[in-house]
Amino acid sequence: DAGVTQSPTHLIKTRGQQVTLRCSPKSGHDTVSWYQQALGQGPQFIFQYYEEEERQRGNFPDRFSGHQFPNYSSELNVNALLLGDSALYLCASSWYGQGASGYTFGSGTRLTVV
Amino acid sequence: ELKVEQNPLFLSMQEGKNYTIYCNYSTTSDRLYWYRQDPGKSLESLFVLLSNGAVKQEGRLMASLDTKARLSTLHITAAVHDLSATYFCAVDFLYPMDSNYQLIWGAGTKLIIKP
Numbered sequence: 001d002a003g004v005t006q007s008p009t010h011l012i013k014t015r016g017q018q019v020t021l022r023c024s025p026k027s028g029h030d031t032v033s034w035y036q037q038a039l040g041q042g043p044q045f046i047f048q049y050y051e052e053e054e055r056q057r058g059n060f061p062d063r064f065s066g067h068q069f070p071n072y073s074s075e076l077n078v079n080a081l082l083l084g085d086s087a088l089y090l091c092a093s094s095w096y097g098q099g100a101s102g103y104t105f106g107s108g109t110r111l112t113v114v
Numbered sequence: 115e116l117k118v119e120q121n122p123l124f125l126s127m128q129e130g131k132n133y134t135i136y137c138n139y140s141t142t143s144d145r146l147y148w149y150r151q152d153p154g155k156s157l158e159s160l161f162v163l164l165s166n167g168a169v170k171q172e173g174r175l176m177a178s179l180d181t182k183a184r185l186s187t188l189h190i191t192a193a194v195h196d197l198s199a200t201y202f203c204a205v206d207f208l209y210p211m212d213s214n215y216q217l218i219w220g221a222g223t224k225l226i227i228k229p
Binding site for chain 1: 145147154155156157159162164202204206208209212213214215216217218219220221222
């Protein structure tokens with residue numbers, strides 16, 4: 001059973017650069033939610049995608065954008081990277097409207113901005 | 115404001131002892147979750163609590179939910195070193211505009227269990 005796959009697992013970028021993170025949801029799931037987890041903190045909701053549209057968004061600047069493809073996979077793009085963007089980025093897949101009771105988390109992408 | 119508060123944020127305890135982690139939240143919800151996270155790792159789902167009075171147990175961990183008090187507890191019985199980790203509670207808030215949920219997280223409780 002394929003769970004949620006995230007790539008890459010680790011990434012080092014320079015301030016000002018752009019980055020794209022990828023998430024393939026669990027088979028059968030149609031919704032992808034993205035979270036940022038800074039070191040020593042709880043996850044913060046970035047946004048959620050369903051039917052290739054952003055459905056909800058947390059308190060993140062426009063530098064954070066995303067996309068969902070017809071196969072339900074998703075990308076998270078961050079432009080003009082700041083040191084403060086260094087974090088573990090987690091995606092979770094589910095069925096729309098199910099809430100976190102049906103969440104499956106990926107193993108995350110560790111982004112380091114230098 | 116939607117808030118989920120955990121306490122304590124840090125807990126150091128001896129093996130064999132019992133302790134409780136508390137999770138309070140600010141608005142109506144009957145869907146609360148507990149997760150475990152080991153250093154550098156992703157989140158592992160421990161408990162899904164979907165109704166008032168729900169109680170679930172797995173090994174030395176037991177979680178409960180009181181939706182009227184907006185409080186959940188995670189009780190650790192006879193702690194062992196392997197339970198050392200960070201524990202998060204998270205609450206699903208339903209947004210009526212799109213009939214969908216948003217998950218709001220506590221800050222986490224870092225638990226260290228000493229032999």
